[in-house]
Amino acid sequence: MKLQYQYRLDKTLITLFIESALKNKNKEIYRYKKNGSEFTGITYGDFYKKVKLFAGGIYSMGLAEKKMAIISDNCIEWMAAVLSNMGLKGVDVPRGNNTSSKELEYILKISDIDYICLQNKDSLEKLNQCSYLKKIPRIFFNSKKIELQESDFTFDEICQKGEDIILREPDFFENLASQVKPGDLATIIFTSGTTGIPKGVMLTHKNLTYAPTEVPGLITAYEDDRWMSILPVWHVGERFFEFMGIIHGITIVLSSVYALRDDMKKERPHLIPGVPLVWKKVMTGIKSKMKQSGKNKMFDFFSQKSLGFITAKRSLKKTVASFKKKSFFTLFQSILRLFIYFPFHKLADTLIYQKIRAATGGNIRTITSGGGNLPNDVDDFFEIIGIDLVDGYGATETAVMVSIRGPKNVRHSIGRMMPRTEYTIVHPETQENCQQGESGILKVKGDQVFKGYYKNETDTQKVLTEDGWYDTGDLVRETLSGDLVFVGRAKDTIVMLNGENVEPEPLEEAMEDSEIIKHALVYGQDQEALSALIVPNLDALKVILGNDWKSEYSELLKSKDIYQLFKKEIKSRINLEKGFKINELIHDFVLLEDDFTIGEELTNTMKKRRGVIFSKYNQLLKLD
Numbered sequence: 001m002k003l004q005y006q007y008r009l010d011k012t013l014i015t016l017f018i019e020s021a022l023k024n025k026n027k028e029i030y031r032y033k034k035n036g037s038e039f040t041g042i043t044y045g046d047f048y049k050k051v052k053l054f055a056g057g058i059y060s061m062g063l064a065e066k067k068m069a070i071i072s073d074n075c076i077e078w079m080a081a082v083l084s085n086m087g088l089k090g091v092d093v094p095r096g097n098n099t100s101s102k103e104l105e106y107i108l109k110i111s112d113i114d115y116i117c118l119q120n121k122d123s124l125e126k127l128n129q130c131s132y133l134k135k136i137p138r139i140f141f142n143s144k145k146i147e148l149q150e151s152d153f154t155f156d157e158i159c160q161k162g163e164d165i166i167l168r169e170p171d172f173f174e175n176l177a178s179q180v181k182p183g184d185l186a187t188i189i190f191t192s193g194t195t196g197i198p199k200g201v202m203l204t205h206k207n208l209t210y211a212p213t214e215v216p217g218l219i220t221a222y223e224d225d226r227w228m229s230i231l232p233v234w235h236v237g238e239r240f241f242e243f244m245g246i247i248h249g250i251t252i253v254l255s256s257v258y259a260l261r262d263d264m265k266k267e268r269p270h271l272i273p274g275v276p277l278v279w280k281k282v283m284t285g286i287k288s289k290m291k292q293s294g295k296n297k298m299f300d301f302f303s304q305k306s307l308g309f310i311t312a313k314r315s316l317k318k319t320v321a322s323f324k325k326k327s328f329f330t331l332f333q334s335i336l337r338l339f340i341y342f343p344f345h346k347l348a349d350t351l352i353y354q355k356i357r358a359a360t361g362g363n364i365r366t367i368t369s370g371g372g373n374l375p376n377d378v379d380d381f382f383e384i385i386g387i388d389l390v391d392g393y394g395a396t397e398t399a400v401m402v403s404i405r406g407p408k409n410v411r412h413s414i415g416r417m418m419p420r421t422e423y424t425i426v427h428p429e430t431q432e433n434c435q436q437g438e439s440g441i442l443k444v445k446g447d448q449v450f451k452g453y454y455k456n457e458t459d460t461q462k463v464l465t466e467d468g469w470y471d472t473g474d475l476v477r478e479t480l481s482g483d484l485v486f487v488g489r490a491k492d493t494i495v496m497l498n499g500e501n502v503e504p505e506p507l508e509e510a511m512e513d514s515e516i517i518k519h520a521l522v523y524g525q526d527q528e529a530l531s532a533l534i535v536p537n538l539d540a541l542k543v544i545l546g547n548d549w550k551s552e553y554s555e556l557l558k559s560k561d562i563y564q565l566f567k568k569e570i571k572s573r574i575n576l577e578k579g580f581k582i583n584e585l586i587h588d589f590v591l592l593e594d595d596f597t598i599g600e601e602l603t604n605t606m607k608k609r610r611g612v613i614f615s616k617y618n619q620l621l622k623l624d
Contacts (some may be wrong), residue, residue, distance in 0.1 A: 003248055005217030009447060012205040013186075013212065014086040014177045016247040021048035024249040030076050031226070031267060032254040039253070039267060042076060044246075050076075052173045054155070055084035056162025061137065063115050064088040064176070067188075069108055071127065072119035073097050074233045074254050077141035077155050079242065081117045086205075087177035092187045093200075094234030097122045098599040107190050107198060110455060121145050182206035188454050189236055189396050200454030201396045203236075210448040211394075211401035212244035214419055218406045219390055220366055221250070221271060228253045228269035230260055230278065232604045237371050240400045241273045261285075268361030275371040276378065277606040279389065283381045284515065286356060288540075299352060305344035306384040312337035314411060321413040321479045323437040353385040366390055370400065371605040373486050375509045376412050383411065391415065393486060397463070397470055399448040403484055413483040414476070421446035425476060428490050436480070439487050442472045475503070492610065494524050500583045502530065507584060510573045515540045517569065519596050521613055522586070523621060529587035533617060534566060535595055557591045566591065590620060 008016060021029075025045030034040045058064065068085045072078045073096055085092050093111045095104060097119060104126050108116075115137040118124055124146060127138075138152045148154075165172055186205045190198040221227075227245050229252055231238040245252045255263040257278055264272075290299040314320035315334040326334075357364065367382065370392045382389040392404040393414035402423075405415035417423050425440040426433055434440035449470045452460040463471045475487035488503035495501055504522035511520035511532065518537040524530035536557070544565075556562055570589060574580050596602050601613050614621070 001223050003216035003221045003223065005214065008213035009182065009206060009209055011209070012086075012177075012180050012182055013209050013243055013247065014083060014180055014205075016209070016213070017083055017243075018048070018174060018177060020044065020247045020249055021051075027249060028251045029246060030079075030252050030254060032076055041251075044249070047076065047080065050080045050159060051083045051087070052166055053159035053162040054080055055087055055173050055176075056165035057158035057160070058084060058090075058115075058162075059088060059172075059176075060161045060165060061115075061158075063090075063137070065090055066114035067091045067093060067112060068115055068117060069093045069095070069111065069113040070117040070234070071095050071097065071099070071104070071123040072117065072141060072234070074229055074238075074256070075119060075141060076254070077117075078119070078233055079246075081139075081141075081155075084173075086180065086186060087173050089176070089180055089184060091185050094187065094189065096232045096234055096599075096604055097126070098604070099126065100599055101126050103198060107200070111188060111200065115139065117141065180205060182209065185451065189234070191396055199456055199459055201236075202451040202454050203396075203399050204451055207399040207448055207450060208239070208243065210446070211240045211399055211418075212247055215240075215244060215401065215404065216248060218404050219271075219368070220388070220407075221248075223249050225270040226251045226253055226267060226363070228255050228260075228263065228267065228272045230255050230257050230272065230274060235371075235604055236396045236400045237275075237394075237605065238273065241368075257281075264361045264364070265359070266361075268363040270363050271366045271368070272364065273368045273370070275605045276369055276374045277372065279367065279369055279382065280375060280378050280512070283378055286385075288515075291543075295352075302344060302348035302352060303381075303384055305341050306348055307380060308337050309341035309345040310380065310383050312341065318410075318481060319408060320411045321483060321485050322481070323477070323479055325480065349386060356385050357387065360387075368392065370394065372607055373488075373505055373509065375513065377513055379411050393474075393484070394448075395472060397450045398444065398446075398472075399450070401448060402442075402444050402446075402472070405483075410479070410481060410483045412485065413479060414486050416483050417444075418446065418448070421448070425478060428475070428493075434478075436478050439475050439477050441490050442474050442476045442484070443469050444472060445469045494522070494530070496524055496527060496530075496583060502584055507532075507574055507580070507586070510578070510580075511570055511586075514569050514573055516544065516566070519608065521608060521610065523614065530584065531621075532570070532586050532589040533592060533613065533621070534570075534589050535592050536566070538595075554593050557593060562591070590617075592617075 021044045025043060027044055028041040029044045029047045031039045031041045065088060068090055070078065070081060070092055082092050093113055095107060117139045118127060120142040135151060139155060139158055140146060141155045143154045182205050184205050185202055186208050187203050188200040189203065190200050227241065227250055229238060229242060233239060233242060242252055253267045253269055290296045312334040315326060364387055366388045368390045374391045379389060390405050390409060391414055392401060394400040394402040401418055402421065403415045403417050405413060422445040424433060424443050426443060427440050445468045449468055452464060473490050475490050476484045477487060478484055488505040492504055493501050494504055507522045508520045511517050516537050517534055519535035521533040522530055566589065570586050574586055598604060601609055603609060
């Protein structure tokens with residue numbers, strides 16, 4: 001049965017989970033790799049038993065209604081611990097294993113945690129540098145190669161502690177969970193610190209329940225679906241999808257970005273949530289395979305024809321972001337192009353696109369994108385090959401969801417506002433309401449808007465009014481159809497020496513469309529012209545240079561030939577003919593030998609930490 005919308009904000013996520021677990025007790029809730037590379041499954045009934053036993057164990061230790069730090073990547077124990085803690089009116093403070101020790105120490109110190117759940121030895125190595133936490137109870141999901149201390153427990157030991165409570169009072173967990181109120185604090189999720197010190201976003205049970213109960217009906221999904229989890233589960237975006245799945249009886253396959261290609265073939269998912277960089281890498285990988293097999297010219301020919309077809313189709317169905325009304329002549333042209341390109345598109349689907357879809361397992365109906373701006377060429381690519389890509393917009397502060405493209409799926413947009421969400425778009429300087437089509441800062445108000453930043457009233461007051469309006473700090477434009485288009489971060493706007501304002505993201509996306517540019521970061525605050533930091537795509541460079549690759553990589557990047565190669569590539573992407581303005585042209589660039597890494601220059605959702613990058617390369621860029 002197709003998932004339908006039902007108003008559920010009168011209940012909490014933990015209550016909805018219990019209902020789903022009892023209804024779907026013989027159905028698989030998770031598929032995961034227990035040992036090695038083979039998948040195994042666990043039913044809703046067996047998983048719910050783990051949740052109750054773990055909750056009983058925590059309760060017996062006097063840790064109900066406490067703060068639980070959880071340092072772990074994706075695993076079934078993560079969700080079991082979080083749901084157990086939720087049902088005991090606790091608050092979780094989650095983080096991944098790749099969090100830097102310095103950032104982790106700051107988060108745990110400010111959070112006033114009462115106990116800690118750790119996934120494995122990797123989690124412990126980060127935690128050992130926080131000496132003041134040694135006396136706090138620690139629970140290990142996997143204790144392999146760990147010498148347990150007196151205050152340490154394994155996940156199974158906690159579950160054993162809970163058996164007596166469950167035997168004495170079988171409904172103890174359900175009774176406690178029913179006392180949790182929608183307005184109670186549920187989690188403190190620290191932002192990834194793209195622009196400074198991480199801030200603890202306080203989200204209530206109502207905040208977390210909003211998106212999982214509102215989105216069904218806005219995307220195409222069915223009760224017998226398999227959804228594949230590849231993003232860090234502690235992140236609010238992935239939490240939303242997993243919560244939505246488990247309260248609707250979906251089977252969730254735990255994978256990762258790195259294992260995505262192989263796991264898709266094995267588990268044949270129907271829906272995969274991701275971020276723009278993931279889908280760009282998938283697109284690049286498919287094109288690279290075409291090139292290696294010698295089919296790139298055929299693919300390029302047909303994909304251009306298919307682009308003509310989908311562009312014409314969008315124009316007629318009004319499913320592309322538009323700020324001007326289409327003339328009769330434009331519509332006539334679209335009809336003409338539709339008939340011209342349709343045969344090419346159908347032939348390409350038979351010869352190429354069906355094989356690409358088969359390589360993903362053959363079941364993928366929908367992939368979703370969020371957590372960053374989706375490049376238009378990525379949007380186009382997946383529509384061309386016949387995979388529905390649904391983009392959405394939100395932030396940790398809005399429990400991930402503010403807008404979504406929905407069933408109509410207006411391409412090159414971030415969709416329309418979610419139900420019962422108020423919004424306004426204001427001029428960054430005057431704060432006056434913008435006209436349709438004008439770029440301005442988006443402000444929103446609704447059930448998903450957070451409670452405030454933990455122990456940080458100063459920053460809370462900067463973005464959240466007393467009556468609940470949240471200043472996103474993001475620039476958007478509203479289309480004729482009422483859909484929104486993301487423009488960039490207001491705080492990332494570069495003000496040049498001549499007073500011109502430049503949004504760096506469109507420029508960076510244009511450069512990153514090149515197969516030899518992995519990451520690009522534009523800078524030029526108070527300068528006469530723009531420059532860029534470039535991380536080359538090492539694999540693509542090796543293919544292009546072939547036998548000419550004779551130097552050490554660091555020396556190669558200093559050569560005049562390589563500089564000219566990148567200069568030519570950047571000019572081909574950013575020029576006046578492409579619609580860029582004179583002040584948006586890139587006049588100089590620096591090639592970096594080291595890649596950006598998650599947890600350092602990149603957040604867990606692969607956003608660039610501009611402040612961290614600028615600080616790291618300050619001397620090189622001479623920004624002072």
